[in-house]
Amino acid sequence: MNGAALDRVFREAGGRITAVLASRFRSLDLAEDSLAEACARALDVWPRNGAPNDPAAWLYQTAYRCAVDAIRRRDTATRLASYAAEPDAYEDLPDDGGPIPDERLALIFICCHPAVAVEARAALTLRLVCGLSTREISRAFLLPEATLAQRLIRAKRKIADAGVPFEVPGPEGWPERLDAVLSTLEVAYAKAHEDASGTGPHAAYAIEILELTRVLAQLLPNDPDVLALAATTRFTEARRRSRTNSRGLMIPLSEQDPALWDRQLIDEGRSFLERAMASDSNRWRVVQSAIHAEWCARKSVSDPPPWQEVLALYDVLLTLRDDPVVRLNRAVALAEVSGAQTAIRELDAIDAEVTAEFLPYYAVRADLLRRSGRNIEALYAYEVAISLVTTPAERRWLTERRDMLMRGDKPSSSSPDR
Amino acid sequence: MQFMLLIYEDESIYGPDKDGAAMQQIVAKHMAFNRELGAVRMGGAGLKSTTSATTVRTTKGKQSIHDGPFAESKEQLGGFYLIDVPDLDAAIAVAKKVPVLQDGSIEIRPVLGP
Numbered sequence: 251m252n253g254a255a256l257d258r259v260f261r262e263a264g265g266r267i268t269a270v271l272a273s274r275f276r277s278l279d280l281a282e283d284s285l286a287e288a289c290a291r292a293l294d295v296w297p298r299n300g301a302p303n304d305p306a307a308w309l310y311q312t313a314y315r316c317a318v319d320a321i322r323r324r325d326t327a328t329r330l331a332s333y334a335a336e337p338d339a340y341e342d343l344p345d346d347g348g349p350i351p352d353e354r355l356a357l358i359f360i361c362c363h364p365a366v367a368v369e370a371r372a373a374l375t376l377r378l379v380c381g382l383s384t385r386e387i388s389r390a391f392l393l394p395e396a397t398l399a400q401r402l403i404r405a406k407r408k409i410a411d412a413g414v415p416f417e418v419p420g421p422e423g424w425p426e427r428l429d430a431v432l433s434t435l436e437v438a439y440a441k442a443h444e445d446a447s448g449t450g451p452h453a454a455y456a457i458e459i460l461e462l463t464r465v466l467a468q469l470l471p472n473d474p475d476v477l478a479l480a481a482t483t484r485f486t487e488a489r490r491r492s493r494t495n496s497r498g499l500m501i502p503l504s505e506q507d508p509a510l511w512d513r514q515l516i517d518e519g520r521s522f523l524e525r526a527m528a529s530d531s532n533r534w535r536v537v538q539s540a541i542h543a544e545w546c547a548r549k550s551v552s553d554p555p556p557w558q559e560v561l562a563l564y565d566v567l568l569t570l571r572d573d574p575v576v577r578l579n580r581a582v583a584l585a586e587v588s589g590a591q592t593a594i595r596e597l598d599a600i601d602a603e604v605t606a607e608f609l610p611y612y613a614v615r616a617d618l619l620r621r622s623g624r625n626i627e628a629l630y631a632y633e634v635a636i637s638l639v640t641t642p643a644e645r646r647w648l649t650e651r652r653d654m655l656m657r658g659d660k661p662s663s664s665s666p667d668r
Numbered sequence: 669m670q671f672m673l674l675i676y677e678d679e680s681i682y683g684p685d686k687d688g689a690a691m692q693q694i695v696a697k698h699m700a701f702n703r704e705l706g707a708v709r710m711g712g713a714g715l716k717s718t719t720s721a722t723t724v725r726t727t728k729g730k731q732s733i734h735d736g737p738f739a740e741s742k743e744q745l746g747g748f749y750l751i752d753v754p755d756l757d758a759a760i761a762v763a764k765k766v767p768v769l770q771d772g773s774i775e776i777r778p779v780l781g782p
Contacts (some may be wrong), residue, residue, distance in 0.1 A: 365756060413669050413778050415755035423757050 255301070256292050263306035264381035265465075266350050267313055269357035273416045275317050278360070278378065278406045284320065288313035310350050354379055355469040356418050358462075361405075362431040363414045370405035371430075372438035373398060379465070380458050390442070390455035431466070432479055432535070435459060439483050443490075456487055467522060477526035478535035484519030485542035488512040493643070500647035504555040504586075508548045516546045534571035537563055557586035574604045574611070582614055590621040609638040613648060620655055628655060670710065670752050670779040671759040676743040677772035679717050686717055690769055697767035698747075705751065708762065712749035743773060750779070 264285060271281035288309050302308035361375040373391060376382045382390075388398040408414075419427040442456035463480040470476045492506035523543050526536045541563045544556045564580035577600050585593035597615055605611040616631035632652035639645045654660075682691045695714070702709060718737040725732050737744065749766065753759050756776070763774040 363756075365760075411778060412776075413671070413756040413759065415757050419757055422761055427757075 259305040261381055265379040267310045268378050269353035270351050273353040273356050276416050284313040284317040287316040362434040364430045365412050366405050370401045371434040374405050472529055474526045474530040474533045475535045477522045478539040481519040481522035482539040482542055484515045485546045488515035500643040507551055537567045557583050561587050574600050590618045594618050672777045673749040673763050674775040675747040677746050677768050679744045694769050708751050710750040710752050714747040718744045
């Protein structure tokens, strides 16, 4: 057994071990340090004595003993200093061969507690539940490693000091706490998906987010929102390869080649979505996922785009979640069904303050204005959109559109991927 | 675990002397809330308006006395509760029920100590 094998065991069981130690000893730091120490011992012992039959159980038991030892050392130090009473001992070491209890759900809820800084939640979850290294996460988040390490330290200190409970929340706090978990994963996935070319450092970590949504769906098998998120991330990830052409230019969803889509991911997404709908189809995350499923049902570019069905679903979505993003996406479908003029009137009704720096709004608006022959206004909207865009594939797409409009060419495609 | 719940509201809605109808209304709500808290409540009080505040400031070992609150802000500290609950989630649940008349914020701070 070598380092790579240990790495694999760590990836598979690390989150579970960290979770059970954190919940048993009420300390994220102790859980992390003990597991790290167990890994160090494995690297020392396994090559000499041969790998244990059940490497994960070995790591768990060793980490548990390391944690107990650390507590004994600390308690002894405290006792010597303050003559405090004999502390509770943690003598109930885990049985040999017993399964590792699964406390990952509690750990996910701790990492994504609303009291933890928003920008630290996803990083902490990836670190503790998925076992990603600080370096890996810092690369994914495009942050210096030291900055990310600081964030993690601060978040762990906040959790320890603020009294964040080491349990799955009760019914009273459930909706709010679950929403914090889901939105953390949504933001993290959106970041991983942001760059259409999908070649950046984000691409690999999108897989980790997908894995997290799978774990969450396994732990909460009947929650419609959890299942819908697992479905949506799969539908989106399945289309990654078709999102840009060979020149790195973004391709709008309605023009993407379904032959390039990952069928296995789509099938997985579909089965998550079916379970979500069976649980409660009247949730915005479920309807949103159904829209993705509608697109992913296309088999080839010759299938007509399902604009009518997509618009009908957006109408439902709007009754469950009325916000500018939903209105904007609905307008894109509306333009295909009822014409650009009608869609522009819908856009005009969206609060200008909300859309002031919202790139998709200007990208959609520019396209609709162009199609209505309002070229001057379209050019202006393209300029605003280009000033807001941050990713290369989208920048090229917008710039190309603007230049075509200035030359008087007519593009073949219609609307951006949103 | 003990937590301090610090109540921030725009005190101008209660008038300069905090004795108008708005004040009576919020006091009645706090009385009812106190009964609901029962043994969870370790202490608490409403505070007179910041016009009555005096600040003792220490700078480089030198002390001076100022009229007014420590910091000027849109919402002012107007009262507090000290509660004893198992964890932050329980404290958040209590904080959500602390009455405020209009807009306001409840800052939750764990008490230092074992």
